[in-house]
Amino acid sequence: MSELLAASTGDLTHPEPGSVAEWTDRYTHAVMDTFGPPQRVLVRGEGAYVWDADGNRYLDLLGGIAVNCLGHAHPTLTAAISAQLGTLGHVSNFFGSPTQIALAEKLLGLAGAPAGSRVFFTNSGTEANEAAFKMARRNNPDGTRTRILALEGSFHGRTMGALALTSKAAYREPFEPLPGAVEFLPFGDTEALRAAFSPEVVRERGEVAAFVLEPIQGEVGVRPQPAGYLALARELTAAGGALLILDEVQTGSGRTGAWFAYQLPELAPEGFLPDVVTLAKGLGGGFPVGAVLAYGDRAAHLLGRGQHGTTFGGNPVAAAAALATIGVIERDDLLANVRGVGAYLAERVTALGHPWSPASAEPACCAASPRRAGRGGRGAARAPRRADRQPRGTRRDPRRAALPAHARPGR
C-alpha cells in the first residue's frame, strides 16, 4: 500500500529519508515546543508495532493516547478512508452526506438513546466538550441556572471552555480568567454531591445547569467512579433540572469492553441514560473525529440553528473512518477481546507486585493501568501481591489467539 501511495504522490508527501537525530533536530526548529522534543520520530506502523526513522521497531503500548483501537494501518480502515476520499472528501455543513447521517444513527443506536436524540460532530475531544459546555449554558431558561459542577482530578481538554472544566491548576492558571461558575467537587464524595444540590446551597448560589464528569477519570491514573456514584449523579441532576454530561472521550468507542463506560455493570449495575455524552479519541480509529450525543428531545434542542457550528465536524471521510472502526469492532467481536485481554493484562500487571498495581475487580480497561493506584483510587487499598512467576516463554499466552491477526505480536 505504501509503495502504491509513494508512486502516485511522488515526492509530495514522502519527504527524503533522515535519521531520528536529524528529524528531531528539524522538529525542534519547526514545531512549537508545547510537547517537548519528540520521544522518537516514527515513520510507519502496522498492527501493534511502530518503526522509527532509524528502523527500530517498538510495541506501541500508548496507542496514540487511547486512539488506535484497531492498531496501525488496519486494512479495512485504510480502505474505507481511501474510498470515501476518492468519492466525496469534504462538503460544507450546509449539506449532509450519507456517511455522516449513518454514523449519527449508528451512535444513537449503540448508545440506546431514546427517540428525539441527536448528534453533533466535532474533530476532537475538547471541541466535543466545548459544545457540551455551550449546551449547559443554554440549560438556563430564566437566567438563574448558571452553576456547572465538575470533579477534582478531571481532564476535559485544552480549549477555554473544556479547560474551565479541568481541575488541574497547572493547566488552568496560565489562561485565567476562564469561563466561570464551575465548581469542583471532591472525587467520589456523595455527601458533597448531595450538598451541591441541597436547597440551602441552591438558595445561596443558584440552580445547577450541568454536572460534567468522566465515568472513569484518566488524568489522575485510571480512576473509576465508585459504585453508586453515577446513579446518584443521575438521580440528583434529574431532580434538579441539571444536565448529566458524561465525558467519554477516553472511555467511549468500546475501549472499556462496552460501547460506553456508562453501560458497564461495574459502574452502573442498574443502568441509566445520561443527557449528553462526548466522544473522540478511539472513535475514528486514528482519524480525527469527535461527537456529542444528546439524549432525548430536550437535550437535542438546547443548541438552536446558528448557535454552534464547525467547518470539518461530520466530514464524510471522518464519518467513514468512524463507521469502519465501529464496523470492525462489531465484526471481529472486539468488545469481548477488550474484556479478555484487559483481564489478562490486569492479572499479569497485578502479579508484578508493584505498589501501584491495580485492584483486580476493576473494569477491564481500568485494571490494566499501573498508574491507577497510589493516587487515591480503590487499588491503593490493596496490598501488593507477589508475582506468580514463570520463566519467560513457558506459559502460553491465552489471549494471543484472541487478538486480530494484524495486531498479533511476532508477525
Ligand SMILES: Cc1ncc(COP(=O)(O)O)c(C=O)c1O
Ligand atoms: C477525558 C478526556 N476528555 C477530553 C480530552 C481532550 O480530547 P482532545 O485531546 O481530542 O481534545 C481528553 C484527552 O486526553 C480526555 O482524556
